[in-house]
Amino acid sequence: MILDVLRWVGYGIITYFILMQLYLIFLGLMSAVAMRRTHHLNRFGRVGDMLSSQTSPPVSIVIPAYNEAMGIIESVRSMSIVGYPRFEIVVTNDGSTDETLQRLIDGFKLERVRIPYRPDIPTAPVRAIYRGRGSVDITVIDKENGGRADALNAGINAARYPYALCTDADVILDAKCLVSAMRRVVEDRQRTIAVGGNIRPLNGSKVELGHLIRSEVPKRLVPRMQVLEYVRTFLASRPAWSRMDALPLVSGAFGIWKRSAVIAVGGFTTGHMGEDMDLTMRLHRYHIDNKIPYRIVYEPSAVIWTEVPDTLRVLKRQRIRWHRGLMTAVRDFLPMTFNPKYGKVGMVTWAAMFLFEFLAPIIEFTGWFLIPLAFLLGALNVANLVAMLGLALGVGLMSSLLALLLDESFGYFNGPADTARLVVMAFIENLGLRQLTVAWRIRAIIGGKSTRTWGNMERKGVANLGLEG
Amino acid sequence: MNGTQIALLAVGIVFTVDAVLLLGLITLKAVHRQRMESHDQRRSAFLGVLSRRVSFPLHTDYIDPKVVNDGAFLDAVIDLRNTMAGPEIETLAGIIDRYGLVKQQAARLRSRFPLGRRLRAAVVLAEMGDESSAPVLIEFLDDREPEVRIQCARGLGRMHHTPAIDAIIERFGQESPWVRSRFADTLVGFGAGAVWSLLAYVRVNHDHDEGNEAVIEAIRILGIIGERDVGPALIDLLHRFRDPELKIAAIDALGYIGGPMAVTPLIGFLDADDWRIRNKAAHSLGEIGDPLANDALRRGLEDANWWVRRSSAAALAGLSEGLEVLHQALHSGDLFARDAAAEALADCGELGRAREREEQGQATDADRQLLGFMTEGALVP
Numbered sequence: 001m002i003l004d005v006l007r008w009v010g011y012g013i014i015t016y017f018i019l020m021q022l023y024l025i026f027l028g029l030m031s032a033v034a035m036r037r038t039h040h041l042n043r044f045g046r047v048g049d050m051l052s053s054q055t056s057p058p059v060s061i062v063i064p065a066y067n068e069a070m071g072i073i074e075s076v077r078s079m080s081i082v083g084y085p086r087f088e089i090v091v092t093n094d095g096s097t098d099e100t101l102q103r104l105i106d107g108f109k110l111e112r113v114r115i116p117y118r119p120d121i122p123t124a125p126v127r128a129i130y131r132g133r134g135s136v137d138i139t140v141i142d143k144e145n146g147g148r149a150d151a152l153n154a155g156i157n158a159a160r161y162p163y164a165l166c167t168d169a170d171v172i173l174d175a176k177c178l179v180s181a182m183r184r185v186v187e188d189r190q191r192t193i194a195v196g197g198n199i200r201p202l203n204g205s206k207v208e209l210g211h212l213i214r215s216e217v218p219k220r221l222v223p224r225m226q227v228l229e230y231v232r233t234f235l236a237s238r239p240a241w242s243r244m245d246a247l248p249l250v251s252g253a254f255g256i257w258k259r260s261a262v263i264a265v266g267g268f269t270t271g272h273m274g275e276d277m278d279l280t281m282r283l284h285r286y287h288i289d290n291k292i293p294y295r296i297v298y299e300p301s302a303v304i305w306t307e308v309p310d311t312l313r314v315l316k317r318q319r320i321r322w323h324r325g326l327m328t329a330v331r332d333f334l335p336m337t338f339n340p341k342y343g344k345v346g347m348v349t350w351a352a353m354f355l356f357e358f359l360a361p362i363i364e365f366t367g368w369f370l371i372p373l374a375f376l377l378g379a380l381n382v383a384n385l386v387a388m389l390g391l392a393l394g395v396g397l398m399s400s401l402l403a404l405l406l407d408e409s410f411g412y413f414n415g416p417a418d419t420a421r422l423v424v425m426a427f428i429e430n431l432g433l434r435q436l437t438v439a440w441r442i443r444a445i446i447g448g449k450s451t452r453t454w455g456n457m458e459r460k461g462v463a464n465l466g467l468e469g
Numbered sequence: 470m471n472g473t474q475i476a477l478l479a480v481g482i483v484f485t486v487d488a489v490l491l492l493g494l495i496t497l498k499a500v501h502r503q504r505m506e507s508h509d510q511r512r513s514a515f516l517g518v519l520s521r522r523v524s525f526p527l528h529t530d531y532i533d534p535k536v537v538n539d540g541a542f543l544d545a546v547i548d549l550r551n552t553m554a555g556p557e558i559e560t561l562a563g564i565i566d567r568y569g570l571v572k573q574q575a576a577r578l579r580s581r582f583p584l585g586r587r588l589r590a591a592v593v594l595a596e597m598g599d600e601s602s603a604p605v606l607i608e609f610l611d612d613r614e615p616e617v618r619i620q621c622a623r624g625l626g627r628m629h630h631t632p633a634i635d636a637i638i639e640r641f642g643q644e645s646p647w648v649r650s651r652f653a654d655t656l657v658g659f660g661a662g663a664v665w666s667l668l669a670y671v672r673v674n675h676d677h678d679e680g681n682e683a684v685i686e687a688i689r690i691l692g693i694i695g696e697r698d699v700g701p702a703l704i705d706l707l708h709r710f711r712d713p714e715l716k717i718a719a720i721d722a723l724g725y726i727g728g729p730m731a732v733t734p735l736i737g738f739l740d741a742d743d744w745r746i747r748n749k750a751a752h753s754l755g756e757i758g759d760p761l762a763n764d765a766l767r768r769g770l771e772d773a774n775w776w777v778r779r780s781s782a783a784a785l786a787g788l789s790e791g792l793e794v795l796h797q798a799l800h801s802g803d804l805f806a807r808d809a810a811a812e813a814l815a816d817c818g819e820l821g822r823a824r825e826r827e828e829q830g831q832a833t834d835a836d837r838q839l840l841g842f843m844t845e846g847a848l849v850p
Contacts, residue, residue, distance in 0.1 A: 037584070041616060044588040049623065053654045054693050055686075111820065112843050114811040116779050131815055187647040190682075387476030394483035401490035408497045419498050423491065 006370065007379040013367035014388040020356045021395035024232070028402040030240035035300055035410050038239075042301050050179045050186070051083050057185060058086035059178065059256065060159035061167065064151030065091055068169040069098040073107040074210030075169050080136040084178040088137040091169075092155045095124070095145025104140050109133040117141075121153040121267030129158070148252070149268035149275040156262055165256045167304065172202060172212050174303040181256050181302035191295045193261040193283055196247065197254035197302035198234045201227050203310060212305055217418035221425075222315055225433050226308045228400060228425050235300060235410065236403035242298035246344035248353055250296060252276035254304045261287075261294075274325020281333050284345045300410065316440050323361070323444035330358045361441035368435070393430055400426035508541045515545035523549065523560045532564075537573050540589070546570070547596040562599055571597070575605040584614060591617045595624030603630045610636055618644075619651040626655035634663050638670050642683040649686050656690050664696045668703070676711050685718040692722025700726050704734050716741075717749045724753025732757060736765040744774035751777055755784025767794050775805045782809035786817035795819075796835045799842050811842055 041047060050056050061079055065072055072091070079089060093101045104110060110130035117129060124146030132138035141154050152166050163185060165178065181195045204218030218224050241247045250257075255276060262268075265282045268275045280296060287294040309315035330337075330353070337354050339346040371388075374380045380388075404422055407414065414422065518530045536542040550561060565571065570593075577590035591609065594602045606621040610633075618640075625633035637652050644652060656663045667687045675684050691699055700723065707719040720738060723731040731753070738750035751769045754762040766788070769781025782798065785791030798810035814820055820843065823836035832840075 040585040040588055044585055044592050049651065049654060053650070054657060055650050055653050055689060111815070111824070113815040113820065114808045114843055115815075116775060116805045116808040116812060118775060118805070133821060183647070186650050187645065189646055381473070383473045384476065387473060387480050390480040391476060391483060394480055394487055397487050398483060398490065401487060401494060405490060405494050405497065408494055408501065416498055416502065419494065423494065 003374075003377055003379040006374040006377060010367070010371045010374040010380055010388070013363055013371065014392055016363050017367070017392045018395050020360060021392070021399050023352065023356055024237070024399040025395070025402060027240040028232075028236035028399060028406065030243060031236050031238070032406055032409075034239040034243040035235070035406065038299070038301050039410050047179055047183050047301075048083070048176065050183060051085060053085060056085045056182060057163060057189065058088075058161040059084065059182060060155075060161045060164045060259075061087055061089045062152060062155030062159060062164045063089065063091045063167055063169050064094055064148050064155065065096065065100050065104075065169045066094040066145070066148070066151070067096045067098045067100060069096070069100045069103050071210075072100055072169055073103055075171070076104070076108070076136070076138065078172050078210035079167075080138070082173045082178050083175045084182070086161075087165075087178070088139065088160060090139045090141065090155045090158050090164075092141045092143060092151040092158075094143060094147070094151035101140070101142055104138075105130065108136055108138050108140075110138070110140055115139075115158070117158055120157050120263045123150050123154040123157065126154060147270050149270045149272060152275075153267040153270070156257075156259055156267060159259055162259055163256055164259050164262070165254070166252065167255075168253050168306065170307045171199075171253055172207065172210065172305040174212075174305070177254070177302040177304055181254075181299050184297050184299050185256065188295065191293050192297065193258040193287070193294050194250045194280065194296040195256040195302070196238065196242075196250035196296075196298040197256075197304055198238075198298075198300045199230060199251055199253050200234070200303060200305050201230055201308040202305040203308055205305065215305070215414075217414060217421045219421070220310065221428075221433065222312055223308050223310055224421060224425050225429050226315070228403070228422055228429065230308075231407045231422070232400060232403040235406045236399070238298040239300055241349060242296075244344050244348065245295060246349040247296045247298055248280060248345070248349045249277045250280050250298075253306050254302065272325065272328060273321045274329050277325060277329045278332065281329060281336070281345075281350070284342070285333070285336060288342050288345070312436070316436075316443075319437055319440040320444040323441040324447075326353070326357060327445065330354055361438045362445065364438050365442050396430055397426055400429075508544075511539065511541035512545050512548075515539075515542045516548060519545055519549050519561070519564065522564055523553070523557050532568070534568055537568050537570050543570075543589070543593050547593065550597055562597075565597060565599060566601070571599055571602045571605075575602065578605065578609055578612075578617070584616075587612075587614065588616050588620065591620035591624070595620045595627060598624060598627035600628055600630070603628060603633065606630075607633055607636050610640055615645060615648045619648055622652050622655045626658040629659065631659065631662050634659055634666050638663075638666050638687070641670065641687065642674060644683075646682065649683060653686050653690050657693050660694055661696045664691060664694055664699050667691050668699055671706060675706065675709075675715055681712050681715050685714055688715070688718040688722050692718075692725035695725050695727070697726055697728050700728050700730055704731060707734065713743050713746060716743075716746055720746065720749045720753050724749075724756035727757050729757075729759055729761075732759045732761050736762055739765050739769055744772075744777055747772060747777045748774065748780050751780035751784050755780070755787050758787045760789050763788055763790050763794065766791070770794075770798050770801070770806050770810070771803070775809075778803070778806050779809040779812070782806070782813040783816065785810075786813040786819070792817075792819060796839065799838060807842070811839070814839060815843070 063076070076089060076091060091104060093104065110132055112128055113131045115129055117126060124144040126141055126143045128142045130140040130142065139158055141158050143151070143154050156164050177197060181197055184195045185192045201218070201223055203223040205215045206213040217227050238247065252275065261283060262279065265279070265286045269278050272278045283296065309318050333350060336342045336346045337350050371380070375385050404419065404426065408419065515536070518532060521528045521530055546565065550558065553561060574590040574593050578587055580587070594606060603625060606624045609621045610618055612618050612621070622637050625637070634656070637655060641649060641652060656667065667690055670687050671684050675681065691703065703719055703723060703726070707716060710716045710719060720735060723735060735750045735754050739747055741747050741750070751766060754766060766781045766785050770778055772778050772781065782795060785794050795810040795814050799807055801807050820839060823832065823839050826832045826836050827840060
């Protein structure tokens with residue numbers, strides 16, 4: 001009896017894993033269909049015409065900065081030359097304890113001013129506001145520390161334009177990213193309340209003075225694994241969700257938000273470890289509850305480059321934080337899960353997030369113990385075990401290869417050596433690294449004080465990213 | 470076949486699919502690389518040949534007629550066209566004509582090719598801006614594919630084909646916001662030639678029940694073009710509009726168009742019930758910069774809505790006597806009005822000038838007050 005239970009639980013776990021991979025493959029195929037059109041527009045269309053258009057809606061670029069003295073000047077400079085007809089930069093110095101503010105004051109000839117700042121979203125107290133005297137249209141909000149979400153809220157309060165690009169201080173914007181993303185806004189200004197962009201790891205690439213000179217896949221395993229993960233997420237999953245009008249997440253590193261919509265739902269939630277997902281889902285809920293037509297879209301050709309954790313220690317902290325954020329979101333939006341009132345968002349997206357993101361580490365972790373136990377007790381024979389594990393590995397590999405194929409078709413970022421490295425990574429990530437991330441997510445579920453803090457990201461700064469080691 | 474055999478068969482199938490995907494990836498990589506390198510080489514070669522043919526009309530470099538099907542040749546033609554001016558364009562047009570490029574691209578547009586190829590044909594015709602392609606481009610303003618329609622309008626704009634203005638405006642209301650915004654760019658490019666057709670469109674279509682987005686866009690274009698002659702007609706329409714969004718668009722456009730005739734009507738709108746209309750009126754008065762608006766904008770600093778106060782302050786900064794009013798507003802009992810005045814003084818450069826005067830020991834009382842105000846106290850209550 002126990003052996004039968006063990007055998008069927010083992011089959012169940014493997015079936016769950018295969019179903020999850022098939023779901024990823026389905027998303028990948030749907031993403032391919034969604035991206036075909038974008039691909040044609042990028043190749044032959046003239047999205048760049050918006051660059052010279054006087055009718056393009058203006059954008060506020062909001063950058064939260066906490067102890068970013070090392071790279072803040074390069075970051076802001078690189079953002080200040082992004083291709084777009086009209087934008088302002090709003091940097092929020094979130095109570096930095098280093099020289100972030102002073103460097104900004106010196107670098108952009110800031111002068112202290114008073115502006116009619118209106119706290120539409122409550123934040124930690126604002127100490128002072130500075131405006132640039134130079135050629136860059138920059139406003140710096142100096143406030144007491146309140147965390148990333150609080151800093152973003154202060155930036156949104158101070159933003160003068162109807163759309164705010166919320167990003168990070170350690171990213172490099174691709175020259176066409178703002179045009180590509182804002183194109184989606186212009187398509188339907190009335191309904192578009194958020195646009196997400198395609199985030200790619202910057203580690204290992206050649207960067208000079210805040211500009212990406214040459215993109216390369218990092219040689220180190222930890223950031224390389226993340227390149228593969230980002231490709232899977234941003235090319236083989238988000239386009240599909242966007243096409244279904246049920247995008248669950250506009251990533252924090254690049255999200256264009258309609259200011260009035262963000263203010264209507266109270267801004268980013270301070271102290272939340274997944275404030276981007278939380279805001280996306282609250283916007284869905286608010287608009288569906290109030291029967292307001294809306295759309296939240298993803299634009300794969302809006303590319304930004306960001307620094308990802310370089311070591312297992314930092315990656316662990318990040319993954320624990322992400323999973324804690326997911327857990328909080330799953331709890332907060334549980335009433336939306338499998339709720340027909342919320343349409344595709346409740347019945348498909350959030351249901352899938354619950355089944356394949358939230359439950360995945362629990363089921364996989366259980367499998368690590370139960371399947372070997374079933375094998376040792378004779379409930380599974382060698383052939384069964386090999387077949388099941390081979391199937392799981394093969395289907396997992398399939399979703400990675402499909403994502404790489406999409407990257408090759410629509411991305412063009414990788415040279416032959418880079419692609420070879422990513423293919424090798426697709427094979428070897430299943431031999432330890434993936435399991436490690438599952439263990440970290442279990443650690444996040446167990447909780448404890450150390451899992452409730454953001455921790456230090458330990459960045460090299462965008463100017464030093466080419467220096468691996 | 471038992472369960473294990475089925476599972477092993479499934480494993481075989483899955484790994485076969487993996488192998489196919491891997492092979493596909495390798496092939497795609499190789500093909501992409503080779504295609505890109507070859508394309509760049511051919512484009513450079515075509516650029517060289519075409520450049521010689523344009524510069525020296527008697528040059529006899531041979532160009533195979535079949536190259537009109539080659540994307541590298543089309544790119545070279547476009548590159549060259551975008552760097553030329555005057556008689557060189559005509560020489561290039563002659564070469565293009567000899568190879569039947571326009572006819573060939575028009576045939577592609579008419580074909581049932583997939584989107585990518587048809588879109589490319591539309592882009593080539595738009596970029597070349599050859600007058601002979603105008604009828605084709607007008608024909609394809611009704612294409613099923615929005616991007617093709619956009620490129621056709623763009624091409625007509627590039628060649629400044631004024632008979633196309635009405636054709637573009639005619640389709641304005643039926644288009645999606647994206648296509649409409651790109652059509653708007655084209656119409657802006659036509660300049661004064663487009664204003665009367667746009668005004669007629671606004672006259673006929675305003676305040677229809679099905680929404681006014683297209684009319685608002687048309688009014689916005691009128692503002693960007695900034696032709697003063699349409700001012701009186703727009704003011705007349707402004708008083709007839711019922712939709713506040715239309716009023717806001719017209720007030721905004723009048724700010725761009727400028728001229729003294731708009732000042733009095735705009736001052737009147739500073740008393741409108743809708744704060745958005747008051748706000749836009751203040752903004753537009755600032756754009757026009759007529760001192761007649763001074764008193765009205767001073768009252769705007771005491772408006773019930775803080776956006777209106779902010780816009781009034783910004784507008785006053787552009788008026789001859791406005792700076793004095795703003796300095797006085799620094800003593801206002803209303804925190805937002807004070808901060809709005811301070812922001813306006815900083816944005817118009819008065820703060821920088823005050824600082825310079827202070828450094829030179831020539832600061833006035835008003836300068837010292839301004840500098841002191843900028844650094845005093847907490848910002849938000």
